[in-house]
Amino acid sequence: MIKAEDINKKYRERETNFSTASGIELKNVYTPEDIKHIDSKEEIGLPGEFPFTRGHHPLMYRGKLWNIREIAGLSSPKAFNKRCKYLLELGQGVLDWEIDGPTMYGIEPDQPYAAGQLGVTGVTVHSRKDVEDLCKDMPLEALSISSDCFYPDIWQSYILVAKKRGIDISKLRGVGGGIFYYGPAVIPSKMDWLLHDGGFSTCARWSNNFMEFILKNMPKWNIWFTSSYDFREAGGNAIHELAFTMSIRDEIIREMQTKGISADAVARQLSPVLSCDREFFEEIAKLRAGRRIWAKTLKNKFNSTDSSAMMMRFHIDVSGSNYTRQQPLMNISRGTLGTLAAVLGGSMGIQNPSFDEAWAIPTEEAVRLAIRTQQIIRYESGVTKVADPLAGSYYVEWLTSKIEEETMAMYNQIEEMGGWLTALSSGWVEAQLTSSLLEVQNQIEIGKKAVVGVNCHTIPEEEDYKPEIYVPDTTDVDQYLKEYKQFKEHRDISRLKNTLENLRNVAEKTEDSLVPPVFEALEANATFPEIIGVLRLVDGMEYDWAGEREYPF
Amino acid sequence: MKKIKIVTGKIGLDDHFRGIIVVSDILRKAGMEVVYLGSGQRIDAVINTMIQEDADAVGLSFQCGGYLEIMGMFMKRLKELKMDHAAVIIGGTIHPHEIPKLKELGISAVFLPGAPSDDIAVTVAREVEKKKAAA
Numbered sequence: 001m002i003k004a005e006d007i008n009k010k011y012r013e014r015e016t017n018f019s020t021a022s023g024i025e026l027k028n029v030y031t032p033e034d035i036k037h038i039d040s041k042e043e044i045g046l047p048g049e050f051p052f053t054r055g056h057h058p059l060m061y062r063g064k065l066w067n068i069r070e071i072a073g074l075s076s077p078k079a080f081n082k083r084c085k086y087l088l089e090l091g092q093g094v095l096d097w098e099i100d101g102p103t104m105y106g107i108e109p110d111q112p113y114a115a116g117q118l119g120v121t122g123v124t125v126h127s128r129k130d131v132e133d134l135c136k137d138m139p140l141e142a143l144s145i146s147s148d149c150f151y152p153d154i155w156q157s158y159i160l161v162a163k164k165r166g167i168d169i170s171k172l173r174g175v176g177g178g179i180f181y182y183g184p185a186v187i188p189s190k191m192d193w194l195l196h197d198g199g200f201s202t203c204a205r206w207s208n209n210f211m212e213f214i215l216k217n218m219p220k221w222n223i224w225f226t227s228s229y230d231f232r233e234a235g236g237n238a239i240h241e242l243a244f245t246m247s248i249r250d251e252i253i254r255e256m257q258t259k260g261i262s263a264d265a266v267a268r269q270l271s272p273v274l275s276c277d278r279e280f281f282e283e284i285a286k287l288r289a290g291r292r293i294w295a296k297t298l299k300n301k302f303n304s305t306d307s308s309a310m311m312m313r314f315h316i317d318v319s320g321s322n323y324t325r326q327q328p329l330m331n332i333s334r335g336t337l338g339t340l341a342a343v344l345g346g347s348m349g350i351q352n353p354s355f356d357e358a359w360a361i362p363t364e365e366a367v368r369l370a371i372r373t374q375q376i377i378r379y380e381s382g383v384t385k386v387a388d389p390l391a392g393s394y395y396v397e398w399l400t401s402k403i404e405e406e407t408m409a410m411y412n413q414i415e416e417m418g419g420w421l422t423a424l425s426s427g428w429v430e431a432q433l434t435s436s437l438l439e440v441q442n443q444i445e446i447g448k449k450a451v452v453g454v455n456c457h458t459i460p461e462e463e464d465y466k467p468e469i470y471v472p473d474t475t476d477v478d479q480y481l482k483e484y485k486q487f488k489e490h491r492d493i494s495r496l497k498n499t500l501e502n503l504r505n506v507a508e509k510t511e512d513s514l515v516p517p518v519f520e521a522l523e524a525n526a527t528f529p530e531i532i533g534v535l536r537l538v539d540g541m542e543y544d545w546a547g548e549r550e551y552p553f
Numbered sequence: 554m555k556k557i558k559i560v561t562g563k564i565g566l567d568d569h570f571r572g573i574i575v576v577s578d579i580l581r582k583a584g585m586e587v588v589y590l591g592s593g594q595r596i597d598a599v600i601n602t603m604i605q606e607d608a609d610a611v612g613l614s615f616q617c618g619g620y621l622e623i624m625g626m627f628m629k630r631l632k633e634l635k636m637d638h639a640a641v642i643i644g645g646t647i648h649p650h651e652i653p654k655l656k657e658l659g660i661s662a663v664f665l666p667g668a669p670s671d672d673i674a675v676t677v678a679r680e681v682e683k684k685k686a687a688a
């Protein structure tokens with residue numbers, strides 16, 4: 001029975017939450033009074049000009065649309081090579097490779113700990129030969145490739161594959177290498193991957209050496225130096241995301257300055273991955289504030305004079321942790337909101353999660369829908385026709401400045417603590433993220449933060465839509481394991497041993513770069529876990545993360 | 554009455570820890586003693602903590618597959634180390650059709666994303682009681 005009072009209540013329903021997701025209190029309306037402290041020329045300016053509040057390029061999307069970069073990774077390198085080609089056929093211009101757990105952790109694919117996880121949440125990649133299979137028939141000279149893999153092994157193999165094809169590596173384009181600094185913030189148990197005995201671990205030193213290699217040899221390659229998206233997924237808010245990003249940038253700039261590379265040369269090639277959630281205006285304002293903070297702090301702190309360095313280049317991963325298992329088709333709307341915020345905030349690349357991600361690894365159909373969502377915004381919505389269309393809005397400009405102010409306060413606080421690495425190793429970063437996560441969860445529990453289908457507008461489970469679930473086909477992985485065994489058996493063992501021992505010597509006895517001896521080991525068909533294992537031994541860690549394998553030599 | 558003690562964390566190569574942090578907090582608020590180990594743990598590290606803490610239960614979370622294989626190894630090791638009197642509860646992005654296989658391994662309860670907080674706390678308490686009654 002429908003009651004009149006219920007109808008009245010619904011008819012009169014109003015907004016009751018007057019703060020943003022990061023806790024910024026909002027007024028009813030914003031007027032010129034609220035932005036009179038903002039110097040329009042100095043602080044807002046024009047797209048493509050300092051301080052880049054309005055975007056990275058004067059023409060914005062009239063000059064080049066954002067890259068559609070749906071993250072992908074599954075199965076064996078050979079099988080995944082086919083999926084990459086499918087994505088390129090669907091209209092993606094770049095590839096964003098996801099690797100599986102065993103590859104991320106640097107363990108052998110045929111050891112017990114890898115069971116059931118091989119090629120499941122990403123492609124499994126363990127040698128230079130695997131990267132060669134992954135890249136088969138793909139024009140590396142034209143492709144922009146990215147991945148958030150920890151260790152530089154994949155990228156060094158990629159470089160070797162390109163060289164073998166006669167490609168000049170200074171022409172290679174991609175985003176990768178350098179995410180060691182941020183990792184332990186979201187995975188505190190990996191602190192020893194980054195820091196050892198009061199300094200960098202040997203693996204982190206290798207990552208530093210590789211960044212140096214990129215900066216000196218690969219001008220078109222951007223260093224993926226933080227997945228700040230993960231700060232949000234771990235519970236942080238927009239302020240944490242920006243402040244941590246800037247603090248990590250500073251730490252890397254200072255480290256690279258010790259190698260004789262200028263701050264401008266470093267910043268020109270650094271690229272963070274940021275997040276966009278559904279809190280629409282806050283996300284847009286955050287991206288505008290982020291570019292402004294990046295530019296101003298580089299100028300003020302590092303005396304930057306290069307506009308290319310002061311322009312923050314980033315891509316967006318639309319938030320996936322807020323996708324619900326309940327009424328999963330709603331996630332298409334959530335993804336659309338996040339994607340639209342990323343576009344209005346001027347992102348250079350976007351990955352939008354597939355709607356079924358709270359259920360399983362996405363199906364091909366779900367991935368296609370995610371790409372189509374981006375294409376509807378690109379080709380049907382019209383929002384790409386004018387650069388930074390929200391500039392001048394009293395609210396958006398006020399919020400941009402407010403986020404800048406709050407970010408600067410946290411960024412300065414981290415600097416006063418001694419910088420990112422100190423804040424990280426003291427546990428402060430983890431505590432910030434955890435308390436923020438629990439606060440958000442509490443708001444959901446008490447109904448202050450609405451999640452449609454979870455704490456309001458729910459339906460009985462039996463009425464709910466059940467998506468088709470992607471089930472990994474393990475035949476390709478089984479075949480891969482057979483080939484991997486053969487590959488290992490047919491190696492020149494004495495050459496392999498020499499290169500691994502040389503790598504260990506360089507790491508133990510010199511301050512030299514680890515990049516050249518890793519190239520040699522990869523050419524001698526060392527597996528990634530062998531290279532990582534040797535470097536772990538240098539720090540007195542177990543050769544194998546899982547404790548299942550011993551150093552063979 | 555003695556507080557229920559539960560060890561929580563993530564085993565193996567999956568670092569999506571948001572769920573397990575939230576669940577640990579839910580259990581704490583429900584009056585349980587929670588020893589949260591974080592992600593990236595090895596099987597033996599988790600079981601050794603259970604032994605040292607004399608835990609009544611363990612709660613593990615999975616978002617990246619591999620749960621059948623890992624839990625197979627985990628349950629075997631739990632028996633070897635004589636901790637199989639503890640209740641084993643898991644949660645995460647688990648395929649519903651695989652829940653019966655997990656139950657066959659001896660896992661007491663499986664939670665999927667969006668499971669209500671009250672339900673989680675009540676189920677953990679109930680499964681711990683069941684295990685104690687059976688001992």
